[in-house]
Amino acid sequence: MRKVVGVDVSKAKLNFCILNDTFEIEREGVVENNLLGFEKLTALLESSKVEVEIIFEPTGVYSQKLQYYLHLNDFKYVIINPLLAKKEMDTLRKTKNDRLDAKKLAIVQVKNKYDFTVMNKLIYSELRYAHRYYQVISQDHINAKNRLHRSLQLTFSDVEKLYSSNKTDVFYNIVKIIPHAGIIAGKNTDEVFAILGGLLSKSKKSHIKRVNRLIELANITAVAVPVESVMNDQVSHWASEVLRLQLLKDRIIEDMVKKAAKLEEFEKLCSLPGFAEVSVVGLIAELGDIRRFKTSQKLNAYVGLDISFYDSGQFKSKGRITKRGNPIARRILYLDTLNMIKTAKRTHEDNPVARWYEHRSKNELNGKKKILMGATDRMLRLVHKLVTTDATYTYSND
Structure with a gap:
């Protein structure tokens, strides 16, 4: 004899329906989508003398909590593909609500007996979470660069010509220190080196050329705001954000490589x-x-x-x-x-x-x-x- 539990997972609650292999409903109900709700549901299942099969659809972060709990407590469960679930459930009654969805899922499992889901090893889950985090930070990094570009158009647009295409960390540090062309316009090389505070070295010819080019760009830049403008704070902020997010991206990837190398x-x-x-x-x-x-x-x-x-x-x-x-x-x-x-x-x-x-x-x-x-x-x-x-x-x- 088999017992199947269909579970419809939503943000705050779980609708469940327990069926036997003759499609008779043994119990229906609703529990909260939290640890107390999980314990109530599993207490009902543990009282059964036969092995219980649990089936539910993935609903993102809301179903992952249930999956992890079932995995830790050695319950057998099926996570059914939503497309397959829809195809199978469309052959049943068209009426749809959370209670009926739980019942339909149970019926589908009784009829088809799908293979149980095997949870990925922890290392794969951790890599997935880290990579999704990396995707978010990468998008934030792109957004910060775009916002910096827009802000610079008002304060020091020509500074973007200082480096050809791939802007280095040095560029963003320069912009953070000198957000407005008026700060260095008309100044000499020694004065600009002093403002940069050791970011570039006077002893390197390439750095001297870079500073001279920076002064040249400052002298020809047309600005849209005065040198004391609040836009300077925005430019410095977004330059700092670009640097911070790049470091964070590098750290995430470094940690992922260490884990994946195993x-x-x-x-x-x-x-x-x-x-x-x-x-x-x-x-x-x-x-x-x-x-x-x-x-x-x-x-x-x-x-x-x-x-x-x-x-x-x-x-x-x-x-x-x-x-x-x-x-x-x-x-x-x-x-x-x-x-x-x-x-x-x-x-x-x-x-x-x-x-x-x-x-x-x-x-x-x-x-x-x-x-x-x-x-x-x-x-x-x-x-x-x-x-x-x-x-x-x-x-x-x-």
Whole structure:
């Protein structure tokens, strides 16, 4: 005899429905989505003489608490894909509310008996949380740079010509100290070195040239606010934020690399041409334990690179990727594929992904985006093969 518990998880409460294998409702109810609620629910289940199966849909942070509690207390549970759940539940009554959703989930599990979910190892979860944090900080870093650029247009717009394209930490420190062109306009080299307070050295010719260039830019800059303007505080603030967020990004990645280096797949993926440590740890963080995917097609669907077609009669669609999977992992894979192709061109060392891409795109005149997505699919297969066979990347044209 089986017992199945369908749970509908929301922000503040859990609706549950306990069914037996004859679809009879043994108990229904509502508990709070907190530790007390979890204990009430599991107390009901522990009184059962048969093994209990729990099924629920993932609802982001609200269901993760329940999953972690069930994992710690050795309960068997199924986290059903929301798309699959909708497909199955649409065959039942159309009426929808939290109570009925819990019942429908239980019915679906009784009928189909889905495999139990195995929780990722803690290291993969920690890497995922760290990488999502890194994504947030990266966006904040970009925003800080954009805000600094806007503020500088009023106080010292030409200072951005001091460095060509890649602005260094020295640039942001200079802007933090000298946020307005009027602070150094008309001053000599020694006076500007004194204002910078040791940031640049008089003993280095390159630094002297840089300071002379800074004075030159200050003298030609047209400003929109006086030298005592509050905008100076904003410029200094955003310059400091750019520096702070860059340090934070570096620290997060450094910690992630230390953790990921303990995993066997880290070294395997780093052996791929064009794969840097940052992209490898990001890929591991988003994909988790790749060995849980029995085939590369399942990994492909998880990322959202699987192709769907919509054909009808004489109409034949060209096909498009579903994009139903993990968008962050998909973006990392796309960029890594580009790096792989660029590395092959730069080093003249062939690899299977670049070779496939060059062959397919040779006579393409209508854009290469689809071909590049095909190359990403090939690269994902290669990633799956390396990890599941515990192999290091090697390639020969022979």
